[in-house]
Amino acid sequence: MEALLEVRGLVNRFGRQTVHRDLDMSVYRGEVFGIVGGSGAGKTVLLRTILGLRNPDAGTVRFLGQELSGMSAAQRFALKGRVGVTFQQGALFSALTVRENVQLPMLEHLRLPARGLEELALLKVQLVGLSADTAGKYPAELSGGMVKRAGLARALALDPALLLLDEPTSGLDPIGAAAFDELLIYLHQELKLTVVMVTHDLDSIFRTCNRVGVIVDGRMISDTLEGIMRNPHPWIRAYFCGERGRHLRGLKHAT
Amino acid sequence: MTPTIRQHADRDSADTVARPRHVNAQRAAEQLDVQLLGEWRAPHFAEIEAELAALDLAGLRRVRITTGEARLDLTSAWLLRDFMQRAQGLDMETAFTDAAPPTLTVVSRCLTGEMPDETRHVEWLDPGNAVEDIGRRTVRGLRDTVAAVTFVGHATLRLAYEVSHPARLRAPSITRHIYESGITAIPIVALIAFLVSVILAYLGAQELQQFGAVTFVADLVTIGVLRELGVLLTAIIVAGRSGSAFTAEIGFMQLNEEVDALQAIGLDPFELLVLPRILGLMLALPLLTVLADVIGLIGGGLLCHVLLQMPLIEYLGRVRGAIASTTFWVGIIKAPVFAALIALSGCYNGMRVHTSSRELGRLTTLAVVQAIFAVILADALFAVLFLRLNI
Structure with missing residues (x-):
């Protein structure tokens, strides 16, 4: 199967501290891939490297077989149109309304007529479950959950092939987080999106992910959810088979 | 024989050979058969839009669309919906010969409601607006003054x-x-x-x-x-x-x-x-x-x-x-x-x-x-x- 996103031999260092040593990761078309790791394991750094916001000390990132560092500026720009991102804190542009936030990537990448711009922005806003009057609001007027959804709407603005989510459910109440999971599953099924999700939320992993990559000791161990649960690595055992993980596993088998 | 209408992206006609075409339309009497082709993706928006705009709808009663193997994302599904609405606006029937693209269903579901009316026209010469504006500015000015005086007072007390x-x-x-x-x-x-x-x-x-x-x-x-x-x-x-x-x-x-x-x-x-x-x-x-x-x-x-x-x-x-x-x-x-x-x-x-x-x-x-x-x-x-x- 063709890897949509492929990371090989990634090394990232901050001063004398090595975050990633020889990290490999493959994400295949149409899957939801969860990235898990302890605090400071380098999940966000990995995401930033994939996005090209950080130059790795060694290693390659390939989209559809094309290496990120070898791309021309135009290719990079085109690629940014194929990848949607949400940030941990939302990172909505505070001076723009939700609608304008969604329209900004459209204006930069597509040549849309005015009506198309309005309707498509509204479409994306409603797609993520926000009401039409939310579209006219500024980020400061939104609740935490709405900010997350608005961030997702902006990430979906260009109908990306790949969606990168950084902690999409952090800071949401369990009901809000569950609703976000359902939204993600819906989008994944309807739009055939490939999703890479950094998360700490075990519920979210069990509900949405096909495969999971765990960052331990600067490397990534990736497997299906069942495979990961049988992995003998002590950190992985503690993470998935600890008190909270066991509870969830019980729930999953029960249903 | 009915003539075959083949549409090309008319903006960049020089390199149409290399570009994927998205629509194959055949006209039969009062019916237009539209076959969707290939990848309908947001980056091709302008081409698809031009191809759809070039379809001649004059004198038609029915538009039949075949999705086939074509894959549409949301942006292009919106374009297709827009095209279908244009046809419906001219009193035509629109129908799919096979399943409608799933993304079109998503678009229709999301955009069923009325568009909110954003363009509120401000009549600059309306005296009512002018009075309202003066009032708003006055109140805001007073509030700002009170806030500033409070701030200075608070700062002075703390300083003392x-x-x-x-x-x-x-x-x-x-x-x-x-x-x-x-x-x-x-x-x-x-x-x-x-x-x-x-x-x-x-x-x-x-x-x-x-x-x-x-x-x-x-x-x-x-x-x-x-x-x-x-x-x-x-x-x-x-x-x-x-x-x-x-x-x-x-x-x-x-x-x-x-x-x-x-x-x-x-x-x-x-x-x-x-x-x-x-x-x-x-x-x-x-x-x-x-x-x-x-x-x-x-x-x-x-x-x-x-x-x-x-x-x-x-x-x-x-x-x-x-x-x-x-x-x-x-x-x-x-x-x-x-x-x-x-x-x-x-x-x-x-x-x-x-x-x-x-x-x-x-x-x-x-x-x-x-x-x-x-x-x-x-x-x-x-x-x-x-x-x-x-x-």
């Missing part, structure tokens, strides 16, 4: 309390602000004081030469720099440097909810953020003013020496003669007042930031403008005061 309880003063914080708004401003303040005093001396020399009173250049520089220019220029530079920094720092903390966090911990943002800045600047600005005075006198002296061949000893003698017991103090006494005005305006506007980065920029600009205005107004009041006191 802190000064009477010196143990509560945040010495590390105050020294940091003395360093950042005082020490690091030395080069620019010195340079500007030097240049302005040279300009003043040069202009003075040119005018006074006509009366044969060149030696009075030293008096002009001394009184001009010590009484007015030294302190005023320093205050304006500091307002631009530090006043804006105060607003930006506190404003960012507001946006980041750090100010709320301070209050939640039980700390007073006035004590932690506002007072150290006011006190720091009130100490730093007089010191900077002394420096500006000294450099200004040196600059005037150099010009007199180089251009007017006045011996430095004579210059110093004239300077000493020009300085009355009050000349220096009249200038320096204004410095702490200006400092308080600059710091208050910077901190007050920083505290007013609540929503966005744009507001932060607007209030930072406003803080500097207000600070400079307040400084000049205060200087004018001082001038009147000193005139009355005969100083």
